[in-house]
């Protein structure tokens with residue numbers, strides 16, 4: 001067991017930490033007893049994960065809705081249940097190919113040796129997940145880690161306690177705690193978790209907490225994947241159809257009431273089209289949610305604290321003279337901890353200073369495509385970028401001149417749902433990626449192995465060095 005950890009395993013401490021250490025030690029031992037689970041064993045784990053997700057579907061839907069105050073049932077089915085199950089099924093289909101050792105060319109002077117890259121499980125993987133998609137963001141990384149042959153421990157968010165408990169029960173019923181375990185607890189448990197000497201740690205959450213997680217993990221040299229947030233821009237090119245773009249932006253922003261890491265954070269619209277854009281998005285929102293004040297299809301804000309923060313943002317923008325359009329009535333929505341979709345062409349208000357993570361949509365005016373590019377490049381590298389339009393030259397210029405985690409062209413959010421595309425941030429929006437094969441790779445050690453041949457001539461290069469060595473070296477130089 002690693003001796004040089006920031007906490008001494010099994011020594012000090014709170015009951016929660018002891019439990020965390022106990023399970024970690026159990027998993028590490030189990031890993032050492034079977035460091036390379038077979039294809040069949042991994043498939044069996046993915047099957048169990050699919051079965052537990054499907055068998056507990058109603059329980060998960062209700063737990064998440066109670067945790068949120070209200071979470072649209074269809075949003076949970078689409079973004080938590082279906083996404084998880086389809087990710088696991090896709091992993092099952094591709095696993096044989098992913099596990100295969102990959103041959104690479106061997107240079108002529110090293111022939112007839114062979115060279116291969118052989119994926120190997122890392123060992124025990126830790127996953128810290130947030131509250132906004134509390135099932136999907138716990139289980140999707142677990143799918144990748146289990147497919148790669150690892151043991152897995154998840155620390156879900158304390159802000160969704162009912163879902164965390166339901167997940168704990170469901171996972172414990174299907175899996176031995178030496179193979180897959182859920183550790184519930186608050187921020188202290190999260191901190192202790194980051195100090196555990198995992199073989200890899202995947203954290204999904206905010207950038208400030210991600211920095212603390214990376215610092216704690218560095219003490220053990222635990223490699224991290226950080227799935228963080230940030231302000232994801234949406235560019236409306238002059239060539240875009242405003243109504244079509246508005247409908248998809250309204251959907252992308254209002255799904256989960258804007259509490260989505262890849263939600264369009266703000267819009268950059270051509271000067272002269274800002275008001276038209278704002279009206280079009282408001283109209284699209286009214287079409288999506290014709291009875292927004294009363295429908296359960298519109299999700300609540302997760303907590304009073306998060307709700308107060310968003311309300312303050314709107315009030316600040318209003319005080320600064322921003323022209324605001326609200327879809328829905330604050331009087332009807334506030335008691336349900338819901339916010340009207342608030343479209344806000346801002347005047348340097350606080351909405352542009354941090355990730356919004358709620359149904360507030362600033363619309364900024366940009367004088368040209370280059371102006372929009374310059375605005376984006378002056379800020380942190382975003383997790384997602386959306387571009388709407390028909391002018392492919394302008395599109396390619398934006399793709400080449402900006403750096404973001406991922407992009408959807410002419411729609412919002414969809415690149416995240418495409419399992420064959422890696423998902424992750426860049427710069428302040430994250431480090432590393434998962435989904436599909438990228439996830440398998442993240443949780444594997446891609447071990448390079450050189451298979452020497454018994455007909456190798458490498459012995460001829462050993463001392464004592466003679467004129468024969470010089471002749472061989474000059475031959476090698478010729479064939480390189």
Ligand code: NAD
Pocket residue numbers: 128129130131132133137155156157158186187190191194204205206207209210212213226227228229230260261262355357383425430
């Ligand atoms: P958060 O950073 O507050 O918390 C995330 C998790 O970290 C929770 O489980 C929490 O208990 C734990 N935690 C908190 N402090 C900790 C510490 N000091 N050490 C260890 N663990 C700690 O994030 P949140 O509010 O739950 O989620 C919202 C943020 O997550 C937004 O910024 C959003 O963009 C981002 N996010 C990113 C993705 C992505 O895939 N890139 C997905 C969803 C959310």
